[in-house]
């Protein structure tokens with residue numbers, strides 16, 4: 190009962206937080222959003238309300254009317270028609286890029302060229318080469334670039350990894366990550382099903398899984414052993430329909446020291462018996478099997494709402510941990526969404542302070558590299574790289 194009440198309180202505070210006054214010195218950073226994207230409220234607008242050093246100042250959309258409607262709804266000062274207009278505004282300090290995956294590269298490069306720091310949505314881009322280029326360009330310009338693997342900033346995930354690293358479950362033998370969503374979450378026209386926009390379950394959900402496998406195992410895969418996938422099948426396939434978007438992807442990877450990892454991601458898992466969601470209860474979990482036991486984290490992507498970390502040691506010992514509050518000395522509150530932790534880290538880096546966690550260049554590149562390797566093995570091939578090149 191107490192934990193149910195705690196959950197309700199946390200969820201309420203997470204999505205309807207009391208705004209804090211903005212700092213006067215230093216002046217808050219002005220964020221601009223490219224696209225009136227659905228994720229923008231949760232990923233930036235709500236978290237910004239409780240960050241004294243952040244103001245969401247501008248939004249740009251392909252149509253002015255859409256940008257204006259979004260700005261009005263969220264109390265944003267400026268609305269721009271076209272993304273370049275926002276980048277041309279000298280008052281914007283940081284750009285949030287939640288465009289479709291295929292456009293991450295082009296608009297992150299343009300934002301960096303305009304001298305803005307960038308919080309870029311996951312996955313980084315369509316390819317590892319593009320990811321490397323973006324980070325190298327950010328370095329050259331002396332700007333901060335962060336790919337929004339928001340789950341990496343939550344203390345519960347840090348504890349999950351700490352248990353693996355402590356040796357309590359012994360040497361890692363296998364890592365399993367599930368990112369399964371029930372059918373009907375996304376319409377057929379969603380960007381996730383559009384190959385030309387960088388769609389696919391592995392891109393959208395599998396990027397978390399690949400990232401989580403590498404993070405928890407503290408090692409890089411050595412090869413892709415096997416893959417199976419189910420293509421996205423539109424209800425009325427066009428004459429030129431190509432089965433190159435994975436609705437579901439499953440892949441097994443080899444890890445060093447004879448360990449393995451399996452990821453399963455699905456954008457639309459069918460209901461069982463026609464009405465019970467296959468993804469019920471949510472299949473968003475990571476599990477590490479070691480020589481001495483196992484540790485499993487339920488809901489590693491949205492841990493603020495609810496999560497559990499279950500440790501089972503061979504021979505019978507079992508315990509469950511929940512970690513909503515950050516460690517002593519680290520910043521955060523139990524109701525902070527992963528996005529709020531992420532925003533704290535982004536601002537700390539921009540301000541030259543040390544963040545409590547980070548996802549660096551090589552981490553982002555390696556995640557993209559293994560996504561491409563899995564696509565290669567599956568026969569679907571990488572998503573199309575952007576044709577954009579920076580003008581000389």
Ligand SMILES: NC(=O)C1=CN([C@@H]2O[C@H](COP(=O)(O)OP(=O)(O)OC[C@H]3O[C@@H](n4cnc5c(N)ncnc54)[C@H](OP(=O)(O)O)[C@@H]3O)[C@@H](O)[C@H]2O)C=CC1
Nearest residue numbers: 224225226227228250251287288289290310311312337380
């Ligand atoms: N961190 C997280 O938890 C989440 C991250 N994401 C990531 O964020 C990104 C956006 O996802 P989501 O918000 O669900 O997507 P939406 O479809 O809601 O938003 C995408 C935005 O892209 C713009 N856009 C520009 N060109 C196109 C085009 N050709 N077709 C469609 N849209 C276009 C649209 O902007 P305009 O307003 O200008 O028309 C739209 O607002 C993805 O990269 C996704 O992986 C998504 C959900 C959760």
Ligand SMILES: O=C1OC[C@@H](O)[C@H](O)[C@H]1O
Nearest residue numbers: 311370381393394456490
């Ligand atoms: O966190 C998420 O959950 C739903 C997905 O489709 C989305 O893109 C992802 O980032």
